[in-house]
Amino acid sequence: MKTIQGMSIAAAAALAAWGGMANAQTLRVVEVLTTNERTGLMEQIASEFEAAHEGVDVELVSVPWDSAFEQILTMTMSGQQIDVLEMPERWISTLAVNDLLTDLGPWLDEWQGADQMTEATMDFARIYDDTAYFLPYGYFVRAMYYNRDLLSQAGYDAPPETWEEFAEISRAVSEIEGKYGYCLRGSTGGFVGWWLAVSGMTGAESWFNEDGTSVFASPEAIEGIQMMLDLYEDGAAPRDSVNWGFNEQVSGFYSGTCAFMDQDPDALIQVRERLGDDEFATAPVPLGPPGKISPPIGMFGWSVPASSENPDLAKDFIGRLMEPEANLEWAKFIGIVPAVEIPEDDEYFNDPVYAGFFEELDSDQYNLVPWPAYLPELGEFFDVIAVETSQAALLGQMSAEELGQTWDEFLTEAQQRWMAENQ
């Protein structure tokens, strides 16, 4: 008798569980920039969302950043369910052209949170093909970090305003035993530094001219490239830096090995853990003869892949993540400029250590430009071609002219092809 009773209870429980399962909707949220600090906030938002939406189960999936693109590509192309996907603007072209992303446009038009976003955010959402494939949650802007102690040891008390001063101070710091001027990043991601030098000398606001030719083969661009090569050649950057990536560059800076590095605000988190606020600061990137420069702006945001099984819920969730309070806190955890207006009294972002970044955002001399993320060849250029050839030039296997021309050829072809296809 007892057994039967027990069995029927078990059966009822099983049925209830099964029924519950059938009703539950799973919202798969894929993160690619997970950090310990951020996870807490994300989990809190997820459980609030679950409480507000009965029968919804938010499943957080975090993919290691190192292989995130490969993994996301495989997952989306195989139709694995992803409802909300965190991604940089660079991925959009590849995923969108394969119809793997949905258009957030109609939702954005009605979305109540839209007026709290900065104007740039609503524009950048449509960065590719004039379609809102994602909603940016924050921006990476490049500024110049400098080490106050090293500068004063070399006899300077202010950061350089021009590339000429930058080169001069870099050489002076390198006179100190075991110290160097510039933490050059020669490996993946290093192209940003080269672009700053080129944009500084040419004043170019884009990689391309109207006719689709690139700016890299112009005499001013070559001058910028030559300046970087000279710095390395003269020992104003560490010899090893030809192979430095993010970690080597940032650790080179906070270990006090070199006085300058060009980096995004996210590097602040690590630098501040090891250097006091009085030991370093950030300045806008130096200017060249034209008196204006176009530092790159990179961004991360949320998208709803085509494989989403609950696209409406997914958009609700993105809306929740983008609420001003959440977005601000989120931005602080990652070290990124938020997508919402920063309140005037915000202590965190008004800290003087951010000066370099916000001066660039406010000043007319700095025109922040996004990478040409619409070019499908951008990944190959940025990760392979730019790295290999700039390293070859640093090692003396290639001249500044040859380097500029190689880039020009590749990029001009890509741009003109794109223009032809999109006329």
Added chain:
Amino acid sequence: MATDPSRSGRSPHRARRMRSAEPYFYLAPGIAIVALVMLVPLVVGVSFSFQNYVIFRPASRGWSGLENYVELWTDRTFWHALGNTVKWTFWSVLFQIGLGLGLALILDKPFWGRPVFQSLVFLPWAVPTFLSGLNWQWLFNPIVSPLPSWLAFVGILDAPRNILSDPDLALYGPITAMIWWGVPFFAITLLAALRSVPSDLYEAASIDGASAWQSFRYVTVPFLLPMMTITILLRTVWVANSPELIFVMTEGGPAGMSQTLPNYVFTSAYSSMNFGYASALASVLMVMLVIYSILLLWVRGRLGQ
């Protein structure tokens, strides 16, 4: 599994059929799983190489015959990477065999502390390759490791600098990591092989007055050879195909100087997003490894006679 026909008392005809089917009972489960999980993806993977398959141009996907292979013929990066692959594989495997054999011989004879020693020296192999790459990257970095100054002290380097940033030496960084990581593997298999040498063979040799070297040369080596060839074969193939260490430690740099074929396959697939070309590269590497395997097995056959 009770397939022994001699006890079943059935008709001899049927028994013979059972007997001829018998090996397949032992083989089937394993072969089936390998065929399903490895063969199908492999065929699909190779078929990419005959296609125009660029991820960001889905509209132009289609069969393209040998186009990818023709392109490869004039690709300088391919030839350069091929040379590096040979260098990378040769030095890695050579040192792994040498040190692995040495380690196996050390472990073969009992000595005080052997169990602990054995557990410890096998540990490198339990470290995931990418992590051993990251770790060796630290060790070669003069800011965070004493190794470069030691290398300079013994005269291998002219100054304590990072060999991973040196275009002429960069490849030897991952090679070192590969040797360190892979020695235990050779040691384990060779040790197991050594333990399987019938001890009466040694007794016979020592009765015949053989020296230690002679009994090694004429008893141990012939016994180890079949095992060694197969181990060398599969390890060479594995090392030649393995991109992780180079990817983590040098990314093929500086200036592509440490680029090997598997790395080139990877960047072609995921940076250039040309799966067709990446697959052609991979297929060429596979064909070369097939030729190598046939040669090695042929040599093994000759030695066995």
Added chain:
Amino acid sequence: MKIVASASLWLVRLAYLVFALFPLFWLLRIALTPDQILYREGTTLWPSVTTFENFRFVIEESPFPTYFLNTVIVSLGTAAIVTVLATGIGYAFSRFRFRGKTPLMVFLVITQLFPIVMVITPLYQLLAPLGLIDTRIGLIVVFTAFNLPFAAFLMHSFFEGIPGELEQAAMIDGCTRFQALIRIILPLMLPGVGATLGFVFTAAWSELLFSLMLISSEAKKTFAVGLLGFVGRSGVDWGQMMAAATLALIPPAIFFTAIQKYLVGGLTAGAIKG
């Protein structure tokens, strides 16, 4: 003379131990060094201050205990299954003449010749409809298929080392072939079985690429994937990563200790023959 020989032998052993362990020591050193002085005291053999914070974090606050458990399950499962299947294949190759033997051997070698990168996508598309994506079973299946060819050749070589008369004698005494395999042959092959188990366990233990691509949910990740999670866009948690890596060496160490009596002890063929 003997003392010199024995001393130099010890010197060799010691040298090898240093070569094998120094990089592991460096893992431990990084794990024990507080972040702030990691670079300042980069080249000293031992930091001026040590901390167990990284270990505490990994054990108490991170999901690594789950990752370790997953990896143990997957590695043990793979090692056991591969060893059984490889015994079958090795035995068949060694003891039978049958049609298709050479093509089968060639087939097994060929599956090992293709860079994994190129099979990942097709493999994923094959496993997805079977419901094997993001499951530990799926991972065991893939690891098994991937490690089996080598293990089979290894077992084949060990079978070759054991004279066929042994089991024929047993079969004349009334054993079935299968009984002869289990009772007579396998006990002689313990070193081989131990080596195969050790090889497969460790290969599965440290595997990254398949686990990375096939597993996405937290509850099923293996530790290698977890380690890669420490490598972020904005830097690496070196201390925590190395602490987790150091802890990750303990299970294989236990496993090696457990199998080593088979590996070096084992009965040798000669000993039992009489």
